[in-house]
Amino acid sequence: MAQATHYDVIIIGTGAGGGTLAYKLAASGKGILLLERGDYVPREKDNWDTKAVNLKGKYQTKEVWWDKDGKPLHPHTNYYVGGNTKFYGAALFRLRKEDFGEIKHYGGISPAWPISYEDMEPYYTQAEHLYQVHGLRGEDPTDPPASAPCPYPPISHEPRIQQLSDDFARLGLKPFHVPLGVMLDETNQQKSRCIRCDTCDGHPCLVDAKSDAQVVCVDPALEHPNVTLLTNAYVSRLETSTSGREVTKLIVQRNGGTEEYSANIVVVSCGAINSAALLLRSSNEKHPRGLATGSDVVGRHYMGHVNAVMLALSRCDNPTVFQKTLGVNDFYFGTKDWPYPMGHFSFVGKTDANTLASGAPAIVPNWTLDLMAKHSLDFWLTSEDLPEPNNRVTLNRNGEIVLSYEPNNLEGHLRLTEKLKSLLKHADCHEGLIPMNFFVGQGIPLAGVAHQNGTIRFGRDPKSSALDVNCKAYELDNLYVVGGSFFPSSGAVNPALTIIANALRVGDHLLERLG
Ligand SMILES: Cc1cc2nc3c(=O)[nH]c(=O)nc-3n(C[C@H](O)[C@H](O)[C@H](O)COP(=O)(O)OP(=O)(O)OC[C@H]3O[C@@H](n4cnc5c(N)ncnc54)[C@H](O)[C@@H]3O)c2cc1C
Ligand code: SF4
DSSP: OOOOEEEEEEEEOOSHHHHHHHHHHHTTOOOEEEEOSSBOOOOSGGGGOHIIIIISOTTSOOOOEEETTSOEEOOOOOOBTTGGGGTSOOBOOOOOGGGGSOEEETTEEEOOOSSOHHHHHHHHHHHHHHTTOBOOTTSSTTOOOOSSOOSBOOOOOOHHHHHHHHHHHHTTOOOEEOOBOBOOOTTOTTTOSOOOOSOOTTSOOTTSOBOOHIIIIIHHHTTSTTEEEESSOEEEEEEEOTTSSSEEEEEEEETTEEEEEEEEEEEEOSOHHHHHHHHHHTOOSSSTTOTTOTTSOTTOSOBOOEEEEEEEEOSSOOOOSSOTTEEBOTTTTOBTTBOSOOOEEEEOSOOOHHHHHHHOOOOOTTOOHHHHHHHEEEEEEEEOOOOOTTSEEEEOTTSOEEEEOOOOOHHHHHHHHHHHHHHHHHOOOOTTOOOOOEEEEEEOOTTOOTTOBOSSOBOSOTTTOSBOTTSBBTTOSSEEEOSGGGOSSOOSSOSHHHHHHHHHHHHHHHHHHHO
């Protein structure tokens, strides 16, 4: 067994949380070790091949999890340097200001965060600069106040999407340009790093032009001699001192052997599900149910949003290449006729027959998947699910992940779906467009854990939360958790920018602590 090797800080996981934190701490000169279970995504043509990526799931983990009934789950998640940001659609939203307070939903209460939007605002601004967000502040009627404009102009709509945006505006909505982390310079196509392709959402970027955590954070952090990355380094367990107050050892499976590392500060950032699993797996005499589990919240309150893809099919085709530019938040907090939050709709990347085949949607009579894909507008609908203690991550007796989840708060989502259908039916379409005739809906199954969050929540009361406001475990002096776990409630916009902003916030706290 290798000798224990000591660092100032060890960060476990290199995704939106861990990768960003490494970037933030890198210039401090402190000894920082990044432990990442995956490798770099290989750069190869398959990165942009929908058959390899969507149909064959080439880059997805082959790990098997289990649902509450003991059925196997094949999670749609990715273990690589950069974490799931290598595959994300780079829609980088701030939570709404109101999301930080308590919100009454039709299905229950979305609890308040222990910090306010104003506490997070400076970090959202930093996050948008770091991840090169392209957007237009104030277009979205629910946009929270911001101290700076978006650093880059919005990504333009292609003609079909612009027509839809105009139609929505005519119907009284306020459609907006989705804030996106892609390095597209529309004023200088020759020099632009991003080439505006149709394989962005769900794919790694072959030309490193997506603002993912590897490209914008981990690679620059590694230019500092004090930062080290070990790939294929799976952290299987954390051990503590006999008092149970400090993590003293990290047990790592690497190159077929077991290695040990230690640090003054240990940060777990393995994604919401794996972070909870690691703490649960690290039970010992002082922490019999797992680390930081005194309040019994570790693993609980799992949220993943109520998500759906809806294809709206018409006879006219949709030749859009990069579809993810348009969003609508008019129903986010509800309407006069239904005063409860419904959520958000925007787009997924443009589908093709391979992508549709992977989700096996209902086939419209006389249409092939290829024809459907050529004619579809491919909407993404997100509504908030509420933190239920029994929606949770546990381990089975083999130490494997069990994800128990009952969807909740569905009424708002159903109403959002109906609103969208009705809008499309009534859209005053331009010449060449006909009103939408068919809708093919597809709820995202349990294995679709893209928006996982909430399993190790932060709060001001150690009786009901595992982490304090700095994301330090109440029960351990040197253990922090960043990444999607800390959310006490999830809003209804994509989570990554909030995870990134929070990592920068925790980074400031750690820099102060490290001196
Ligand atoms: C297809 C797809 C599209 C998405 N689109 C968007 C979008 O448009 N906008 C948005 O906001 N969000 C999007 N998301 C979600 C977004 O990617 C996540 O919210 C975000 O990456 C979560 O950050 P994280 O740090 O919590 O976890 P991750 O980014 O998943 O990083 C966790 C890291 O920890 C590593 N790890 C796990 N366990 C261990 C262990 N035991 N030892 C060592 N390393 C470990 C993993 O390999 C991984 O690298 C998308 C996700 C997917 C999959
Ligand atoms: S080139 Fe641009 S659109 Fe294509 S994957 Fe890369 S960032 Fe996305």
